[in-house]
Amino acid sequence: MMNYEPALLKKLYRNYLALREAEKVMVDIYYTGKVPGHIHSGEGEEATLAAVLELMRQGDYFSGHHRVLASTYLTGVPFREIFAEIMGKRTGTARGVSGCNHTCDLRKGGLGTSSSLGSDTGIAVGAALTCKLRGDKSLAIKEYGDATSSRGPVHEGMVLAASWQLPVFFVSTYNTFGISGDSRELLPTAHPTADRAKGYGMPSEVAQGNDILEIYEKASKLMDYIRETGKPAVLETVNYRWRGHFEGDQCAYRDEAEAEAARKNDGLAKFEKELLAKKVMTKKEIEAMKKEIADELDDAVKFGEESPAPTMEDVRVMMLAEEN
Amino acid sequence: MAMKTYAQAVNDALREEMRQDKNIVLFGEDVAKHGGIFQATKGLQEEFGGDRVKDAPIAETAIVGAAIGAAATGLRPVAEIMYGDFLLVAYHEIYHMMAKWRFMHGEEFKIPMVIRSAQGSSFGAACEHSNCVEPLFIHSPGLTIISPSNVYDVKGLLKSAIRSNNPVLFLEHKQLYKSKMEIPDEEYTLPIGVADVKRQGSDCTVVAIGLMVGRSLEAAEILAKEGIELEVIDPRTIAPMDYQAIYDSVAKTHRLVVAEESNLTGGLGAEISARVMENAFFELDAPVGRVAALDVPIPYNVELEIQVVPSVEKIVAAVKTACNK
Numbered sequence: 001m002m003n004y005e006p007a008l009l010k011k012l013y014r015n016y017l018a019l020r021e022a023e024k025v026m027v028d029i030y031y032t033g034k035v036p037g038h039i040h041s042g043e044g045e046e047a048t049l050a051a052v053l054e055l056m057r058q059g060d061y062f063s064g065h066h067r068v069l070a071s072t073y074l075t076g077v078p079f080r081e082i083f084a085e086i087m088g089k090r091t092g093t094a095r096g097v098s099g100c101n102h103t104c105d106l107r108k109g110g111l112g113t114s115s116s117l118g119s120d121t122g123i124a125v126g127a128a129l130t131c132k133l134r135g136d137k138s139l140a141i142k143e144y145g146d147a148t149s150s151r152g153p154v155h156e157g158m159v160l161a162a163s164w165q166l167p168v169f170f171v172s173t174y175n176t177f178g179i180s181g182d183s184r185e186l187l188p189t190a191h192p193t194a195d196r197a198k199g200y201g202m203p204s205e206v207a208q209g210n211d212i213l214e215i216y217e218k219a220s221k222l223m224d225y226i227r228e229t230g231k232p233a234v235l236e237t238v239n240y241r242w243r244g245h246f247e248g249d250q251c252a253y254r255d256e257a258e259a260e261a262a263r264k265n266d267g268l269a270k271f272e273k274e275l276l277a278k279k280v281m282t283k284k285e286i287e288a289m290k291k292e293i294a295d296e297l298d299d300a301v302k303f304g305e306e307s308p309a310p311t312m313e314d315v316r317v318m319m320l321a322e323e324n
Numbered sequence: 325m326a327m328k329t330y331a332q333a334v335n336d337a338l339r340e341e342m343r344q345d346k347n348i349v350l351f352g353e354d355v356a357k358h359g360g361i362f363q364a365t366k367g368l369q370e371e372f373g374g375d376r377v378k379d380a381p382i383a384e385t386a387i388v389g390a391a392i393g394a395a396a397t398g399l400r401p402v403a404e405i406m407y408g409d410f411l412l413v414a415y416h417e418i419y420h421m422m423a424k425w426r427f428m429h430g431e432e433f434k435i436p437m438v439i440r441s442a443q444g445s446s447f448g449a450a451c452e453h454s455n456c457v458e459p460l461f462i463h464s465p466g467l468t469i470i471s472p473s474n475v476y477d478v479k480g481l482l483k484s485a486i487r488s489n490n491p492v493l494f495l496e497h498k499q500l501y502k503s504k505m506e507i508p509d510e511e512y513t514l515p516i517g518v519a520d521v522k523r524q525g526s527d528c529t530v531v532a533i534g535l536m537v538g539r540s541l542e543a544a545e546i547l548a549k550e551g552i553e554l555e556v557i558d559p560r561t562i563a564p565m566d567y568q569a570i571y572d573s574v575a576k577t578h579r580l581v582v583a584e585e586s587n588l589t590g591g592l593g594a595e596i597s598a599r600v601m602e603n604a605f606f607e608l609d610a611p612v613g614r615v616a617a618l619d620v621p622i623p624y625n626v627e628l629e630i631q632v633v634p635s636v637e638k639i640v641a642a643v644k645t646a647c648n649k
Contacts, residue, residue, distance in 0.1 A: 122389015156386035
């Protein structure tokens, strides 16, 4: 940790904290009836994108998945627009007509997400083709989970990225479950994405999903490789899903003691403790940061509540782009 | 004017557009080195290079996905999915993602992409390589679908499809690639969403799709000898369909037959006849007739295939029924 600039450590902490607090607020507003659809909590899984998106540069692209929805906040999308979309309001990133998986802004590099998880892998590959033709060492990040790694479009996307030698960063957040399915039983290898990387001719790394600095270091190395060579690479971060597949899921299919142990092994709490111990941050600074994020989230929820609902006119406008 | 084949017209359209816009990229299976299995992309890699004209591994979902991603980020991809039947391998990617990515993510997204695909019966290609797929895709709002029926149309419509800021499924017909026609040397485009009256007539309207346009024109010659003047409407764009052109024609002829190569059940004829019933019912003097592929898988045996796909004779018979003759 001592090799890091304090400013970077503070930034990584803020990223991690912001995503964590956003996850908590999302669950809160779900239970108070402010979310028309379902949400899938990513609490406990925020470290991966908190680190990887810190390494995203101008011109890069990002496509996430259905957990840690507010991760696009780290690409520059305000919480206001993210929460308004989750709440189905006209001021959301997609005018409230599309919902929680669609909180991106293309102007900030957001490519979007398919709710048929993994089908969007090719979209990152196509964006990487644009990066390659621009020749500016930009790249596309595609993040998805362990269960999604079994899908055909993921394999096809990886094959195409490798075949065309395109700058795609495949980031798999292994959270051990696909709804009720235990990846340790259902998937063929311990690290389904990283272990397969060799077959696609890609370098890979595995990191602990709750260790933000390990993720940052490995992502940094792989992203440097991608920018330098223009070729794809894989990072798999290993974690355990804290909450249910969706809110209301009683998780009867798994051992609660195991889940509780994962929640106790909280990477954010550990990182905070370390920053305090190494005097990178003071308690006061951390409290101030927490307050600032909480205020920003309060404001976002209020904004969402006060925002108008979309109309059929919004649906029409969203369907087709204007012709020249 | 110059005599061109349908495949050459596709090639010319791609070449002309690629010369004018460096953001157009072309990829798919066997399109670059081999020039496409119907030779429609022949010579394009030589002219435009490997970055803009790329062979892809056999990975249809990724090809379609990559086209969406490339389109969203500023390119104008023309992807080829070899056979129309293979579009179903990437059905989700076309039906939900290509058609609805902008809707799902915000109006800063534009998806200016084209998927070209070769569809239809072609004598012995059997049940997984012979289908016309328009009805499977008209149910996806946001998708433009074009089915050109001749050399002139395929060129003008493909150029317009490439220039469109929205996703287009462009369905070429396998039996038409070698068909020939004189087309202008000078540049032209044809409008999307506008039907074309391929033959004027006063007694019955046939709305014909793709290969069925030519067969309907043949049927018209036979019927003319029997005193029945057929009006042949080629919608050219299947979605959005130019219904007004159909209503206008029905208002003139008062009889309608729809000829398509897709299966009868849930086919284009079902949709067109329902629309005409809703909007031009009192213009009709007879029930709407439908000529479509029989509701069976396309058989490999060519004699049987010919029985399944609509023939000139079947169109003639349907028109006579509509005309009470």
